[in-house]
Every structure is written in C-alpha cells, then in structure tokens.
Amino acid sequence: MNEQERRFTRGPVEVRAAGESRTIGGYAAKFNALSRNLGGFVERIDPGFFAKSEGDGWPEAMARYNHDDNMLLGTTGAGTLRLAVDGTGLDYQVDVPAARADVFELVQRGDVARSSFAFYTFEDDWAMTEQGFPVRTLLSGQLVDVAPVNTPAYLDTSTGLRSLAERAGAELEEVRGAAEDGQLARFLEPKPAATVIDLKTSESGGQGDPHPLLAVRQRRAELMRRRTF
Template identity: 75%
Template sequence: MSDAERRFTRGLVEVRANDGNSDGGRRVGGYAAKFNRLSQNLGGFVERIDPGFFAKSEGDGWPDVMARYNHDDNRLLGTTEAGTLRLVVDGTGLDYVVDVPASREDVMELVARGDVHRSSFAFRTFSDDWGQTEDGFPLRTLLSGALVDVAPVNTPAYMDTSTGLRSLAERAGAELAEVRAAADAGDLARFLARPKTTTIDLAPGGQGDTHPSLVLRQRRAELNRRRTF
C-alpha cells in the first residue's frame, strides 16, 4: 500500500438538512471527490478518478474512515465506525455527510457563513494507470485505492505528488530522481512511451497477474450483488 495522498474538490461543503438524528441538525457535507474530472496541474501531470476507485473501501464497509476538519487529528468530526459519518458513491463521485459534535460548533458556523467551502479527501492508491490527455499532457488515472478520511477545509495544503511520481518511475523503470527532475522541467511525457515494467497489485495480496480493468469489473459485480440483498 502506498503513502497517503490528499486531493481537493472543486465543490461546496454545505450545511445539510436535518434527517431526524439526535445531532440537533449539526450536519455538513459535500462531494469529497468527483469522478472523471481532470485535476489542476499537479506538477507536470493531471489526474482523474475512475468511478471504481472506492469500490474496495465501499465493499469492505468503509473501515476506519474519519471526517476531520483540515485533516487534523485534533479536530475529529465523525467516523464511519460510530455511524456519525456516512458515505455514498453515486454517478458524480463520493458524497459525505457528518454529524458535527457540539464541541465543533465553530465548524458549523464557518461552513454556514461560507468561510469554509472546500472539501478534501485522503487516500492510499492500490492501482493507477498513466496515459495522456487529448492535448498530450501526462495523465494519471486512479483506479483502485483505500479511503482514509474526508474533510471540510479552509486552506488547501500543498499537495505532495511524490507517490504519483514514484508510480510513474516504477512503470517506466526509471529512477525517482530522474522522474522528479523531468516533472520540474515539464517533460514527464517522455516516460509514457516506455513499456510498463511492473505490475501493480490492486490490494495487499491482490491479483498481481490480473488486468486491473478485469479485477475492477469483478469487484463492481460483487458490490452490486451485495447491494441486491
């Protein structure tokens, strides 16, 4: 499993209507991630999230996922384990709703006033793929991973892209320092022409010799079967 990464969503976090829970209506939510949307330039490449990216986490019941204001351990808002954080994957992306505790009333006020209006999510990648946009710009597609947390955020932090560059280096059989230097020079595209030299498992102990798209289809079919019952 790779190091945790963070990405930010161009969408509003907002106060959500009360559904009768005992939280007194202190609920905020939004899309933490949106599928098939090109990211901003992440330092020589852009990204998009495949609709199957969260299938493993969703199929496992979203284990140990938290909502934390600004990803801060000291600003915990809710957890999937306690049922105070609820996650839904739809055709747009990953939507979350969290019951904000009374001790975090400032978060409610900041969201209600519009001071906090961004969402973010942290994740670990199991499988990705590299290609190019229609304009020939390097494109990383996130295929499968584990969700770590979702977060309303007021100031997007610097996004460390080391994991993504490491993935491209492994794919191309190159040194990370060489790929990082190419990223700084805006020349990552030359690594995309190299043959893929490694197979990336979708999960620990996963299907190393199975094509990622086949594994994702199998996971989606199993997830749909579970939803039927």
Template identity: 40%
Template sequence: MERRTFSIAQKGRTLHGYAARFGEPAAIGGFTEVIQPGAFTRSLAGPAAASIRAIYEHDDSALLGRVGAGTLRLKEDDVGLAFELDLPDTTLGRDVAELVKRGDLDGCSFGFVSVTEQWEGEQRSLQSVDLHEITITANPVYLTTTVSVRSRKPMHALANARRYLEILECIR
C-alpha cells in the same frame, strides 16, 4: 403517545456534499489527477470502512466523525463520493458549522493510498484507492468538491411530510 419537541442544538449540525467528484481533473504539483468511477467501492465495502474518518484540514486531532460510529455516512454515486456528517457538539464542531454557513469552508479533500492507478504522460488516473479520511477544507485541490449545512436530515423531513399528508387524509 406522540411528542413534539424542537431541539435548537440539532439545527445546522449536519454537513453534506461531495468529498470527491469523478472525472474532474486536479492539478497537483507537476501532474494532473482524475478520479475514476468506482475508485472508492472497495474501501466502502470492506471491513476497514468503519475506520474512515471525517476531519478538519487534514489534522488527525481535529476529528469530526467516523463511519463506524454512524456519524459519517459515505456513498459512491454517479457524481462521486457523497457524504453526510453529523457534527459533534464541540467547539470544533460548532466552529466548522459556522465557517461552512459563512462560506469560509467550501470544499473537501480526502486521504488515501492508491491501490490501482494508470499514468498517461503527466496524468494520473485513480481507479481504486484505500480511503482513510475525508476532510473539510478551505483549500481543496479538487475545486468541484462541495460542503454545505443541512439543518435536518432529509429522511426526517420526508417522514414529517408523509405524516402531514396522512393526517390530512384522515381529516377528509
């Protein structure tokens, strides 16, 4: 049996973007910092990955999702640290979704402990980090980070498109 339902509660509940981008310099106090490709590989592959959280404005009490719960998905690609975040149906989750839609929240940050880094003068190059959190923020240090709202997961949209094409094939 197939059922068709439309849930308005799920519309606009997934955020996606880049919490960090490789090779993009950020001015931090008296030095510049650059994240190197592969900097997050160790964190994402290790057992501690399940405890990586998504929070709002670096506030530990403003939890939005967690890798271990499946509500936060992180992936390192050739651009940087990509994420998808299923927002909770809470006041905070609804507020964050609305602020992202309006463009008031338009960037990300991350909390980490440096494992391997190199210094050249006043430039710090992060080669490997222990990632603890990503944060949705209005004041990103890395200005090329992004966050936007996706109303449905791309896999669902692709599956629906395939199903539609299959139905068209059957009709012909």
C-alpha cells in the same frame, strides 16, 4: 503504494441540516474530472476507485476538519459519518459534534467552502490527454478520511511520480527532474511496435538469401534428422 495522499474537490461543502443535528456535507471527490496541474501531470479518479473501501463497509473512515486528528467530526463506525458513491463521486454527510460548533458555523457562513479526502492508492494507470499532457488515473485505493478544509492544497505528489518511475523502469530522481522541466511525457511515449514477419509471403530476405527465421528452422530440422541416425 503505502504513502497517504490528499486531494481536494472544487465542489462546495454545505450545511445539510441545521438544529440539533448540525449536519454538513458535500462531494469529497468527483469522478473523471481532471485535476489542476500537479507538477507536470494531472489526475482523474476512476468511478471504481472507492469500490473496495465501500465493499468493506468504509473501515475506520473518518471526517476531520483540515485532516487534523484533534478536530474529529465523525466516523463511519459510530454512524456519525455517512458516505455514498454515485455517478458524480464520493458524497459525505457528517453530524458535527457540539464541541465543534465553530466548524459548523464556518461552513454555514461560507468561510469554509471546500472539501478534501485522504487516501492510499492500490492501483493507478498513466496515459496522455488529448492535448498530449501526462495524466494519472487513480483506479483503486482505500479511503482514510474526508475533510472540510480552509485552504484546499495538493500536498507532495511524490507518490504519483514514484508510480510513473516504476512503470517506466526509471529512477525517481530522473522522473522528478523531468517533472520540474515539464518533460514527463517522454516516459509515456509508445514503444516502437515489433516488426511482424509473414513467413508465408517472405521466405527470403529479399536478396536471394534465406530468411533468418527460415534458416533457423532449417538448422533445427537438420539437427533432428541427424539425431535419428
């Protein structure tokens, strides 16, 4: 999957240090917490989702106010953005530059109180919640940025629907239509289990006729016998 996605967390962004450093931070993502309804399904983030990005040293990860390229706050490369994964989620701290003192003030006053993160998904999985609602689990991906945001919003979730369509072998438009009707669960219904036949106890079809599998074996044995003569 190569489409960028964005999600926000209910955890607050806050001032971590004042004075010359002007550091703000918070949890950009929280593990195993179900999201709100994203249009027929919910999501959770697996604790291992950021493992590759972390292992690679958070390459090119940034902090941007409202995910805006023109509002860069810090980068991992310059050491002005620091990221850490713990049992709760992905925590970030960014030293806000003097040119973005307004962003620091907005966070300090509480006008900006939420965080978000942008990412690419490498691997996900689909299942059902205990309440029978479709849930997408984000298993691995790459972090693009973390961002304090004014109005947390889920953007287009078509990447998630495309993932489900590929899993179910269905057309994207069919899955999208099912999402609009609240019928995504039908793409996650378990397939009927294959019938297992025990030849030790069932060598006949129950009506006195040879079992079909036994008949195939007998036919193969007859062909092999003929080839030997």
